[in-house]
Amino acid sequence: TRLARVSTLVRTSGSHLGVVFDPDGETLRVVDDTGHVLTDEECLLAMVTLVTEARPEARLALPVAVSREAERIAAANGATIAWAKLSTAHLMEVAGSGGIDFATSGAGGYLWPDFLPAADAVATMAKVLDLLATTGRTLSSVVVGLPSVHVAHETVSTPWERKGTVMRTTMEQAQDKELVLVDGIKVLHADGWALVLPDPEEPLTHVWAEGGSEGGARALAQEYVGRIRAALVADTDR
Known part of the structure; x- marks a missing residue:
């Protein structure tokens, strides 16, 4: 594959990194200096780490389904986050x-608003090289040094006509929790979070969940899947 070839080239040439651009010119895959494909x-x-180390108190725009580890890295370097919907249009x-x-x-698309508020793979490559030089990393x-991330995704x-019921029930059951309502309903738990989001194009509800372990993330996602199915059954029985 192209990634495997680039990985080998990075190792044999002693390069700082390698990249493989997607045909759309917007997204890319990155290979580090050891040949590891990220x-x-x-x-x-890694981007959040480099940006916030190079620019203390930076402000980042991230989708609500991103790992809480991104929040922790940003906060540790004095950066703040502006939450965005999962849609590319809203992120832009x-x-x-x-x-x-x-x-x-x-998902491989990175935006540098001081250059262009849209994903650009070539600009990302240049920015990463600049950030590595700035930080000396x-x-x-x-x-x-990156933490482990455990995020599970399920669909129901x-x-x-019942998507409204699902969202209303989710809100009612989360009244004692802190919520993020930028896109769907993100419920914050002590050891993670769950995001309930109706699909805009299909008769589905998405559930993302993050936990302290892979099992914990799956269990939390399944808990919300169970709640959604119970709400649908209760609505049918009315």
């Missing part, structure tokens, strides 16, 4: 609203 989650956290709107230093979709040293078949 996952989208690793790349997101937030990125272009002013005062945003960096934004990402979390190697990309592998950043990746090695939901008739269009």
Whole structure:
């Protein structure tokens, strides 16, 4: 594969990093100086680390489904977060609203509003090289220090006419919890969070959950899946 070839080239040439651009020119995959191909989650956290180390008190635009580890890294360096919806259009709107230093979709697309409030793979490569030079870091040293992330995703078949019931029930059951209502309903728990979000195009409800372990994330996601199914059954019985 192209990624495997680039990984080998990085190792044999002693390069600082390698990149593989997607044909759309907006997204990319990154290879660190050891030849390790970063996952989208690793790349997101590495970007947050580099941006906030290079620019203390930076302001980042991130989608509400991003790992809480991104929040922790940002907070540790004095940065703040502007939450965005999962839609690319809304992320671009937030990125272009002013005062945003960096934004990402979390899926390989990175936005640098001081250049362009839209994902640009070539600009990202240049920015990463600049951030590595500014911080004096190697990309592998950043990746090695990243925390583990445990996020689970589930979907629940939901008739269009009952999506409102699902969201109303979720709100009622989370009255004692802190909520983020930028996109869907994100319920904050002591050891993680759950996001309930109706699909805009399909008769589905998405559930994302993050926990302290893979099992914890799956269990929390399944808990909300169970709540949604129970709400649908109760609504049918009325």
